[in-house]
Amino acid sequence: MNNQQVDCDCDTVPQPLLSVDKALEILTSSIKVTNDTQLIALDDALGRVLATDICSDIAVPGFDNSAMDGYAIHLQEEQINTSGGFVFEITDRIAAGNMGNTLLPGCAARIFTGAPTPKGANTVMAQEECELIDDSTKIEIYRPIALNENIRPLGNDIQLGDMILPKGKQLKPQDIALAASVGVGELKVFKQIKVGIFFTGDELIEPGNTLKQGKIFNSNRYSLVAMLNKLGCEVINLGNIKDSFDATCDALKRLQSKCDLIITTGGVSVGEEDYVKPAVEKLGKLDLWRIKVKPGKPLAFGHIDNTAFIGLPGNPVSAMVTFFLFVQPFIKKMQGINSYQNQAMQVQCGFDWHRPRPRREFVRVRLNHSTVPISAELYSKQGSDVLSSMVWADGLIEVPEDSAFSQGKILNYYSLT
Known part of the structure; x- marks a missing residue:
């Protein structure tokens, strides 16, 4: 079974296509959030x-403290915001972690960043603004002084009970x-959710082996594992299994007993010969969807008992893009994450789009930070087999259905980093 073959790019199909939004709504509304x-x-x-x-x-901080190295001062009322030229006697030295003695009027304490301001201190002066005099027993300050300068008050960051x-x-x-x-x-x-994966297909060869005529290296296995690891999932990887109905059923049973979700790639296009679809249908329930999206029209979703199943398309780019669009928010919500939706930002397109198509397209782009405003540059080859485009790109631009535009159009951009 060809797990990485070219998807049909035909836009006209006899059956209605689900919108991206509807497919995502169905997926995320079916999720049982983990409570372990x-x-x-x-x-x-x-x-x-x-x-x-x-x-x-x-409370953080748990005490008033100095925001810098300098001198804590007991400023008297008549000295507040008046002309400088004040002299203070140095009576204490307070390092971080130590408590100082009460500071009397007209006195100063050498103090260091983070040290508690002593009782009686009502402002802190930076050391570069203080001149040591009388054999360094006193300081003189020449500018007007305000109350509570350079003092970080109790609870300045966090209040008790926050x-x-x-x-x-x-x-x-x-x-x-x-x-x-x-x-x-x-x-x-x-607890981390457990995601099981396996791959079928006589054409698949593991990297490191000799590539024979008609065979392909299984890149989907490694992109899928990497994307799941990035999401913090515990991955149970059965690797390539024998391409038969019984082996496929056995793999599904093994994963169903220990996983929250099972994912495969390939074999989900309508009419495609594959053992995954009948195996899932025998053991549970499977819905085969055609989604109004490019790349990655075919998607399968179902359950085997309480374990969810998602079948991604087989092309390398289609698998990665549909994982980003559908599987990533599915997993995040299952993990209990509040903000599970993919977040878009508005970006100016640095390219023309003169081919309106009935499917919503997610095109590979790279942000150009040398323009004002930042613009998105389009990769020249947008085929779903061009895996190098995913390395070049840093995100996807969402092109709405039936749209055409010239440079400067503002559209949704989704970062892949």
């Missing part, structure tokens, strides 16, 4: 999805740092 959770250490939390809101038990990270957030390095800043040592996250 686990506690993990902060070091292991990158990319995981929070299973509960995180609220702070402390919700700092919401349930459903996929954790980035800065999120983990924020949790650590309020003393959270472990995070409750959703």
